[in-house]
Amino acid sequence: MNKLNVSIIGVPMDHGQMRRGVDMGPSAIRYAGVVDRIENLGHEVKDEGDIQIRKADGKVDENTNLRNMDVITEATEALGETVSGVAKSGNFPLVLGGDHSIAIGTLAGISEHYENLGVIWYDAHADMNTSETSPSGNIHGMPLAASFGHGHEKLTNIRGYSPKVKPENIVIIGARSVDPGERELIKERGIKVFSMHEIDKLGMDHVMQESIRYLREERKTDGVHLSLDLDGIDPMYTPGVGTPVPGGISYRESHLAMEMLFDAGLITSAEFVEVNPILDEKNRTADVAVALIGSLLGEKLV
Ligand SMILES: NC(=[NH2+])NCCC[C@H](N)C(=O)O
Numbered sequence: 581m582n583k584l585n586v587s588i589i590g591v592p593m594d595h596g597q598m599r600r601g602v603d604m605g606p607s608a609i610r611y612a613g614v615v616d617r618i619e620n621l622g623h624e625v626k627d628e629g630d631i632q633i634r635k636a637d638g639k640v641d642e643n644t645n646l647r648n649m650d651v652i653t654e655a656t657e658a659l660g661e662t663v664s665g666v667a668k669s670g671n672f673p674l675v676l677g678g679d680h681s682i683a684i685g686t687l688a689g690i691s692e693h694y695e696n697l698g699v700i701w702y703d704a705h706a707d708m709n710t711s712e713t714s715p716s717g718n719i720h721g722m723p724l725a726a727s728f729g730h731g732h733e734k735l736t737n738i739r740g741y742s743p744k745v746k747p748e749n750i751v752i753i754g755a756r757s758v759d760p761g762e763r764e765l766i767k768e769r770g771i772k773v774f775s776m777h778e779i780d781k782l783g784m785d786h787v788m789q790e791s792i793r794y795l796r797e798e799r800k801t802d803g804v805h806l807s808l809d810l811d812g813i814d815p816m817y818t819p820g821v822g823t824p825v826p827g828g829i830s831y832r833e834s835h836l837a838m839e840m841l842f843d844a845g846l847i848t849s850a851e852f853v854e855v856n857p858i859l860d861e862k863n864r865t866a867d868v869a870v871a872l873i874g875s876l877l878g879e880k881l882v
C-alpha cells in the first residue's frame with residue numbers, strides 16, 4: 581500500500597450557519613482518535629493545528645445577503661494558503677470542519693495544484709445557493725456554487741482566481757434536500773448528481789463505480805477532492821449535525837464508498853465537515869467521521 585504523508589488542518593468555523601457548536605468539530609474528531617487511526621494504517625501524520633477564526637456578529641450584509649461575510653472570506657483565504665502549502669509539499673491535505681463554508685478555502689488552496697481537478701460532494705444538500713437564491717444568507721449553503729465561479733465575487737475569488745473546478749467535474753452523492761435555485765443550476769451546468777433516489781435504485785456499489793469511471797475516464801481529472809458533509813449520512817448514525825435530513829446514506833454504504841475510493845486510488849485531498857459536538861450523542865458523529873477517514877485511507881475489515 582502507498583504510504584501517505586497526511587497533514588491535518590483544523591478549521592473551527594461556525595459562521596457559515598446559525599447553530600453554535602460546529603466550531604468544536606475539529607476537537608471532537610481529534611478526540612475520537614483520528615491521528616492514531618491514520619498512523620495505524622502505516623501513514624505519517626502531521627497535525628498542522630487550527631486556522632484562526634475571528635469572532636463574528638452573525639449579521640447578514642445588506643448589500644450582499646451574506647452572513648458573516650468578512651470573517652469567512654478572511655478565514656477561507658488563510659485556509660487556502662495553508663492547504664496550498666501542504667499540497668505543494670506533496671502531503672495529503674485532510675481538513676476537519678467546521679461548517680461547510682470552509683470548502684471555499686480548501687478548494688482555493690487545492691485547485692491551483694491541478695489542471696483538471698474533480699470534486700466528489702458527499703452531502704444531503706447541493707450547497708449551490710448564491711446571494712440571490714439563498715433563503716438564509718448562510719454561506720455553508722453556497723460553497724459548491726462558489727467553487728465553479730457562481731455567486732458573489734467575495735466568495736468566488738478567494739486566492740484571486742476563479743473558477744476552482746469545472747461544473748462538469750463535480751459529482752454530488754447523497755442529495756435529498758435541494759432548493760429550487762440549486763435544482764435549476766444543476767440542470768443548467770450539467771452537474772452529475774446521484775441523489776438518494778439513484779442510491780436506492782442502483783445501489784452504492786454501482787454509484788461509486790460510475791462516479792470513479794466518470795471522473796477518471798470521461799473527465800480525465802488529474803486529482804479528486806472529497807468534500808464529505810456528515811449530514812450526507814442518515815442522522816440515525818450521525819445526529820451531531822446542524823441541518824439533518826432523514827432518509828440518508830447508511831453507515832455501511834458510506835464505508836463501502838470510502839473503501840472503493842481507496843481501492844481506486846482516486847482521492848488526492850479530503851475534508852470532513854459539519855460535525856457539531858453540542859448536537860451530538862456521546863461523540864458518535866465524530867466517531868463516524870474517524871471511521872470513514874480510516875476506510876478512505878486504506879483500512880480493511882479483514
Ligand atoms: N453544508 C450544509 N449543511 N448546508 C445546508 C444548506 C441548507 C440550505 N440549502 C441553505 O442554503 O441554507
Ligand SMILES: [Mn+2]
Pocket residue numbers: 703704705809811812823
Ligand atoms: Mn449538508
Ligand SMILES: [Mn+2]
Pocket residue numbers: 680703705707720809
Ligand atoms: Mn454541505
